[in-house]
Amino acid sequence: MSRIGFIGLGIMGSPMSAHLVAAGHRVTGFDLNEDALAKLTAAGGTAAASARDAVEGAEVVITMLPDHPHVEEVVLGTVLDGVARGTLLIDMSTIRPETSLAVAEEGAKRGVRVLDAPVSGGETGAKQATLSIMVGGEEGDFAAARPILDTLGKTVVHVGPHGSGQVVKAANQLMVGGIYALVAEAIVLLEASGVDAKAGLDVLAGGLAANRILDLKRDTMIAREFRPGFRIDLHHKDMGIALAAARQVDVALPVTGLIAQLIASGRAQGYGSLDHSALLKVVENLSGRP
Structure with missing residues (x-):
């Protein structure tokens, strides 16, 4: 010991x-x-x-x-x-x-x-x-x-x-942010179409779209429960790390750039202290469905 x-x-x-x-x-x-x-x-x-x-x-x-x-x-x-x-x-x-x-x-x-x-x-x-x-x-x-x-x-x-651990973590964070954004868009689409979002995400979680965020966060996202497990403020910081790492090795990460802007928007809208699953609120606002 x-x-x-x-x-x-x-x-x-x-x-x-x-x-x-x-x-x-x-x-x-x-x-x-x-x-x-x-x-x-x-x-x-x-x-x-x-x-x-x-x-x-x-x-x-x-x-x-x-x-x-x-x-x-x-x-x-x-x-x-x-x-x-x-x-x-x-x-x-x-x-x-x-x-x-x-x-x-x-x-x-x-x-x-x-x-x-x-x-x-x-x-x-x-x-x-x-x-x-x-x-x-x-x-x-x-x-x-x-x-x-x-x-x-x-x-x-x-x-x-x-330094390699930090590069892998940057890759992790860009993927997590992207998945949260897509789950958020799926919820907005399902609900706007009159489909039960829980039933829809339950099906998605059993198919090729399955991922850990669906496993762990789909119910709380649907319920709009955003108690921080990892705050948007911190994810905003991490996306900056990912983009800076990409610039250092001269690679383009266009989707990462978009997700970084969505997370920055969430922070600007006052959601920085909420869990990063609150990207759902950002997507709802873009659709005029707060």
């Missing part, structure tokens, strides 16, 4: 840290939210007063932060100064590939092993420990991290060198 410092105890990080505690690891966590710290303590972990305190003496450090500026501030500004050589740093945030590369480069200078390991599966996947985890970094470091990652996810894959 490992001594783990866990920074970022939000919607995703809170259940993930609890799984690590349940698996027998000694987890010391930090978050700016006092309620998040209380949840970790209730789960059997230890609350730290600061990020530096959380990582002191840790063999493994996990970060789960909202965006690249937070990772740069916390990891480059605090964590790498507070850990020993040989520490394994697993950044599970969804950020720009270039930030992951910068963290890995700085870690190498200090003898810290670094992996970028963003996840897919949302709040449900975090709670059920069924996340898909896409990992970039050295093969040996991935092997060392594998027992910990297996505690958090069902699909854990080493996808390539540093």
Whole structure:
């Protein structure tokens, strides 16, 4: 069992840290939210007063932060100064590939092993420990991290060198956004045509159009329940990462561009704090069916 410092105890990080505690690891966590710290303590972990305190003496450090500026501030500004050589740093945030590369480069200078390991599966996947985890970094470091990652996810894959995990996550997010938009359009079409949307989507979920979003979200979308599991604000950030990654390698992603605009529209319409399934509201508004 490992001594783990866990920074970022939000919607995703809170259940993930609890799984690590349940698996027998000694987890010391930090978050700016006092309620998040209380949840970790209730789960059997230890609350730290600061990020530096959380990582002191840790063999493994996990970060789960909202965006690249937070990772740069916390990891480059605090964590790498507070850990020993040989520490394994697993950044599970969804950020720009270039930030992951910068963290890995700085870690190498200090003898810290670094992996970028963003996840897919949302709040449900975090709670059920069924996340898909896409990992970039050295093969040996991935092997060392594998027992910990297996505690958090069902699909854990080493996808390539540093930064590769973030590229795969960008591909994941563009696909998720596209599927949400298409499910939204299907609901609007079915309802406007006088067809029972639940019956229609039940049929679609059993055919070639089947997908995880239909499996997990069709009932809540039809009911217009958009409690955030993954907020539109965050998906907007992720689509920016996907488009920037495409520009860096000179490829055109025209459908991704359109989906990014729909998500940006949702944010502009005040839906940023809602679940990304609230793309349904954007499509309804475009059709004059709010």
